[in-house]
Amino acid sequence: MIETSNPKDTMTPTRPPNGARPRRHLSIAATLALAAGMLVLPAQAAFAAEPIDGAPTAGDTVFPNVGNSGYDALDYAVAIAWSPDTVQSDGLVSGTIESATTTMTANASQPLRSFTLDFEGMEVDSVTVNGEPANWVRDVDAAAIKYKLVVTPATPVSGEFTTTISYHGVPVTHIDADGSAEGWSRTSDGAILLGQPVGMMAGFPHNNTPADKATYTFTVDIPSQLSAANGTGLSDAAVVSNGELVSRTPSEDATRTTWIWRQNQQMASELAVIGIGRYDIIETQLALSDGRVIPSWSFMDSTLSAANKTTITNRVNQLETITRNLESVYGPYPGNSTGVIVDTVPAEINYALETQDRSFFPSVNSVNGNTLIHELVHQWYGDHVSPTTWTDIWIGEGMATWGPTHYNSAAGFGSGSSTEQTYFNSWNSVPATSVNWSIPPGAQTDSAALYGYQTYTRSAQFWEALKIAIGDEAFFGVVRQWQDRFGGTSVSGSELKALAEELSGRDLTAFWEDWILTPGKPDWPEKLTASLASDRSDAVGRGDRVEYTLSAENTGRIPLASSVVTVDVSSVLARAAIEEPLAEGLTLDGTTLSWAVPATATGASSTVAFAAVVDDAASGGTLEAQATVATLGGTCVSCGTSLEVTEYELSPAPKPTVSGPARAGETLTAQAAGWPEGTTFAYQWSVGGKPVDGATAQTFAVPETAVGSPVTVTVTGTKAGYLPTKATSDPTAPVAPAPKPGPFRDVTPSTKFSKEINWMAEAGLATGIRKTDANGAVYFDYEPKTAVTREAVAAFLFRLEAPRGYTAPKVSPFADVRPGDKFYREIAWMHEAGLARGIKQPAGKPDYAPKATITREAMAAFMYRKDARGGFVAPKSSPFADVRPGDRFYREIAWMYDSGLSTGIKQASGKPAYAPKANMSREAMAAFLYRAEH
Numbered sequence: 001m002i003e004t005s006n007p008k009d010t011m012t013p014t015r016p017p018n019g020a021r022p023r024r025h026l027s028i029a030a031t032l033a034l035a036a037g038m039l040v041l042p043a044q045a046a047f048a049a050e051p052i053d054g055a056p057t058a059g060d061t062v063f064p065n066v067g068n069s070g071y072d073a074l075d076y077a078v079a080i081a082w083s084p085d086t087v088q089s090d091g092l093v094s095g096t097i098e099s100a101t102t103t104m105t106a107n108a109s110q111p112l113r114s115f116t117l118d119f120e121g122m123e124v125d126s127v128t129v130n131g132e133p134a135n136w137v138r139d140v141d142a143a144a145i146k147y148k149l150v151v152t153p154a155t156p157v158s159g160e161f162t163t164t165i166s167y168h169g170v171p172v173t174h175i176d177a178d179g180s181a182e183g184w185s186r187t188s189d190g191a192i193l194l195g196q197p198v199g200m201m202a203g204f205p206h207n208n209t210p211a212d213k214a215t216y217t218f219t220v221d222i223p224s225q226l227s228a229a230n231g232t233g234l235s236d237a238a239v240v241s242n243g244e245l246v247s248r249t250p251s252e253d254a255t256r257t258t259w260i261w262r263q264n265q266q267m268a269s270e271l272a273v274i275g276i277g278r279y280d281i282i283e284t285q286l287a288l289s290d291g292r293v294i295p296s297w298s299f300m301d302s303t304l305s306a307a308n309k310t311t312i313t314n315r316v317n318q319l320e321t322i323t324r325n326l327e328s329v330y331g332p333y334p335g336n337s338t339g340v341i342v343d344t345v346p347a348e349i350n351y352a353l354e355t356q357d358r359s360f361f362p363s364v365n366s367v368n369g370n371t372l373i374h375e376l377v378h379q380w381y382g383d384h385v386s387p388t389t390w391t392d393i394w395i396g397e398g399m400a401t402w403g404p405t406h407y408n409s410a411a412g413f414g415s416g417s418s419t420e421q422t423y424f425n426s427w428n429s430v431p432a433t434s435v436n437w438s439i440p441p442g443a444q445t446d447s448a449a450l451y452g453y454q455t456y457t458r459s460a461q462f463w464e465a466l467k468i469a470i471g472d473e474a475f476f477g478v479v480r481q482w483q484d485r486f487g488g489t490s491v492s493g494s495e496l497k498a499l500a501e502e503l504s505g506r507d508l509t510a511f512w513e514d515w516i517l518t519p520g521k522p523d524w525p526e527k528l529t530a531s532l533a534s535d536r537s538d539a540v541g542r543g544d545r546v547e548y549t550l551s552a553e554n555t556g557r558i559p560l561a562s563s564v565v566t567v568d569v570s571s572v573l574a575r576a577a578i579e580e581p582l583a584e585g586l587t588l589d590g591t592t593l594s595w596a597v598p599a600t601a602t603g604a605s606s607t608v609a610f611a612a613v614v615d616d617a618a619s620g621g622t623l624e625a626q627a628t629v630a631t632l633g634g635t636c637v638s639c640g641t642s643l644e645v646t647e648y649e650l651s652p653a654p655k656p657t658v659s660g661p662a663r664a665g666e667t668l669t670a671q672a673a674g675w676p677e678g679t680t681f682a683y684q685w686s687v688g689g690k691p692v693d694g695a696t697a698q699t700f701a702v703p704e705t706a707v708g709s710p711v712t713v714t715v716t717g718t719k720a721g722y723l724p725t726k727a728t729s730d731p732t733a734p735v736a737p738a739p740k741p742g743p744f745r746d747v748t749p750s751t752k753f754s755k756e757i758n759w760m761a762e763a764g765l766a767t768g769i770r771k772t773d774a775n776g777a778v779y780f781d782y783e784p785k786t787a788v789t790r791e792a793v794a795a796f797l798f799r800l801e802a803p804r805g806y807t808a809p810k811v812s813p814f815a816d817v818r819p820g821d822k823f824y825r826e827i828a829w830m831h832e833a834g835l836a837r838g839i840k841q842p843a844g845k846p847d848y849a850p851k852a853t854i855t856r857e858a859m860a861a862f863m864y865r866k867d868a869r870g871g872f873v874a875p876k877s878s879p880f881a882d883v884r885p886g887d888r889f890y891r892e893i894a895w896m897y898d899s900g901l902s903t904g905i906k907q908a909s910g911k912p913a914y915a916p917k918a919n920m921s922r923e924a925m926a927a928f929l930y931r932a933e934h
Contacts, residue, residue, distance in 0.1 A: 051158075062390035067118070072212060080097050082098070083222070084223070095190070098168055104205075107159060117148070127149075130161050171184030187276075192273070240341050289332070294335070330381070331380070388492045526560050540623065572612050576618065621645050789850065808824060856918050874891040
């Protein structure tokens with residue numbers, strides 16, 4: 001059926017009444033859109049993306065033609081005026097919606113050229129989008145459950161927009177494929193609107209999918225009084241709906257009353273309800289576990305008997321206790337109000353329904369039984385957290401079926417049978433050949449079978465099987481976290497699986513496939529309690545044998561056939577070896593020991609033993625073994641053992657050695673080598689066998705009081721898992737007295753070439769460099785590492801070789817040295833003695849360069865001229881790696897080696913180096929001169 005609009009018709013759009021609060025505050029919509037990378041532009045602006053047609057489907061395989069895409073509904077404002085018809089023909093009241101508007105506030109993530117809503121029945125009068133008239137067409141195929149209102153706005157919409165539909169007519173009842181009735185249904189004194197699964201589209205136009213939640217305002221105008229269809233029993237009328245009652249306002253003539261209900265919580269449209277009729281209203285308050293106090297509005301058919309009304313009132317009085325008990329399982333009650341609706345309805349409405357905040361019941365018996373608990377559980381499972389598609393209805397219905405069983409059990413709030421016993425019996429009583437197992441809950445697509453065994457019973461069995469599979473702690477964590485994480489949203493079964501795997505640490509793929517996705521009777525999970533014990537409780541030592549016993553008790557309802565227990569033996573293997581061969585059923589893979597538990601009857605136990613022998617090198621620490629049930633359905637009690645390992649001394653623990661001269665004033669150093677890696681050391685020095693107070697460092701400054709006594713050091717090695725271990729060095733030679741102070745403060749007995757430098761002073765060759773300390777005292781340094789100048793070399797050699805009474809010439813032999821200059825006499829003697837020829841200049845006399853540092857090759861030349869005997873022939877092969885025959889001063893340098901004046905500078909391999917171009921240090925010069933004279 002195709003019904004089209006007249007685009008020239010206009011109307012004043014209906015706005016949400018004052019106080020309405022859509023899901024997202026409209027004033028911040030632009031900010032939210034920008035944050036999401038989507039800019040909301042004015043209608044006349046150009047869009048960044050090409051407008052598209054919103055898809056007329058939500059992708060639900062159960063109802064492929066119900067629900068829509070391209071936008072997210074945020075809020076609905078539904079306003080209707082209902083009146084009973086003047087003429088009634090049977091026992092149920094016929095009525096008409098004289099006028100109605102629905103304003104949807106929605107958000108489009110990309111520009112929409114057109115979009116669709118679901119709307120069954122009645123007549124559309126006009127459609128406006130953002131206040132402007134819009135084209136519309138109705139595309140209906142009842143056999144395909146397709147009732148589309150296709151809207152084409154004057155200008156494509158993007159970002160937040162509003163759509164107002166005006167309509168009227170005789171409301172219709174939607175009949176599902178399974179024969180149940182929903183949508184608008186006539187009652188004995190009014191009408192009721194119910195919507196599960198898809199009948200809400202007969203109530204008002206909207207996006208009819210549980211995946212698109214929104215907030216709602218229901219404004220319902222009805223006669224102030226109603227009667228039965230035959231005109232009898234005229235009495236006060238009422239309207240009941242979701243959320244909180246905002247107001248009930250009579251008309252000026254008091255003949256009609258407008259009731260306004262506001263739902264501020266996110267709600268799927270299938271959970272909406274509008275009841276019109278003669279009701280007794282029970283208004284109370286309910287105190288919740290978190291301290292909140294919320295209103296409770298309950299509505300019961302006024303024509304019920306006094307006994308039935310008493311039964312309902314008693315149940316309403318139990319709402320606080322039941323709700324608080326359920327809060328301990330599922331978390332805080334998600335709504336802002338509560339209550340029940342009990343109405344006398346046609347036989348086609350043979351079901352109770354979890355309409356949000358206050359559930360609907362078609363009879364006193366249903367509200368008086370476990371169905372009340374079932375529908376209250378739905379306030380969390382199905383309402384607060386809803387499915388994205390109708391396939392996943394099993395999550396909420398399964399929990400709402402399992403919930404009352406748990407509530408009435410001894411583990412819950414009653415004294416009945418355990419959920420495990422109840423649902424095992426339920427599972428066990430249905431043979432594998434039964435058609436009940438033919439539809440897997442998470443893969444169902446037939447709306448005619450949507451409310452079958454798979455949705456309620458098999459899904460309740462699943463929840464109990466999951467509890468067995470992952471254990472109580474993880475299970476109740478999943479039950480609670482499903483609400484804490486996803487409350488107010490719509491999520492899928494795959495997200496439930498992911499949450500259960502996260503909290504349990506288990507891979508549930510095979511389990512999920514079996515229970516949720518595959519036709520056929522699923523396997524009931526095995527259940528066992530494992531334990532691990534050892535035959536030792538005291539500390540164990542090297543070579544000791546420890547025997548471990550693994551036990552598995554079948555605590556479930558079926559024999560054990562595939563359970564596996566693993567033991568982490570990494571700590572054991574670090575200090576011991578597992579005995580081979582292993583008992584049947586045991587395997588060792590790396591550091592994990594696995595036990596395939598043998599077939600074990602219910603109530604029976606199986607055991608297996610294995611042993612470990614402590615290593616000969618083990619010391620300290622513990623042998624830790626931790627058992628875990630690797631397969632689903634297992635818990636562990638006393639599954640960890642810990643045995644201390646005796647600590648032993650470190651080995652090897654060789655004596656430390658002492659380096660350095662055993663002389664007062666010197667420093668000795670202790671070295672501990674060859675101990676086990678990771679050993680740390682403490683030191684204690686002793687003199688003459690007596691420990692020295694405070695001498696606990698690796699080095700020891702030998703005091704004068706130690707003269708004549710040997711020194712030893714005792715090291716104490718420590719390492720985690722071992723006893724502290726001591727070792728004492730061999731004694732040093734008796735400590736010698738400190739040498740007398742030398743002529744130079746910066747030259748001590750340990751200074752390199754100290755003997756040669758001190759000889760320089762004794763021979764009168766070096767007087768040192770005069771200095772003054774902070775107290776004004778004069779002292780002399782030699783500065784061994786300082787480079788020697790050419791004038792200083794002249795002075796040293798003059799003092800060593802020049803004849804007494806030498807008189808320098810009045811005319812200098814060098815251009816850069818004049819009579820009267822410092823060391824002039826010595827430099828002039830160097831020339832006269834033939835030791836220095838000077839540095840040739842382009843013209844005139846040579847230079848001496850007195851302030852220049854002398855190189856090692858120049859020093860060789862000076863020494864050669866001073867001491868070499870005639871006829872020295874340089875070798876053809878150089879004694880130094882860095883001096884070759886033919887190099888400048890090669891003969892003189894080779895003579896230095898031949899005469900023993902220079903041994904060169906040691907290299908890592910091969911010949912020593914001479915470093916001819918390097919500056920001559922004062923200490924090296926002292927060594928050369930000393931060797932020349934000795």
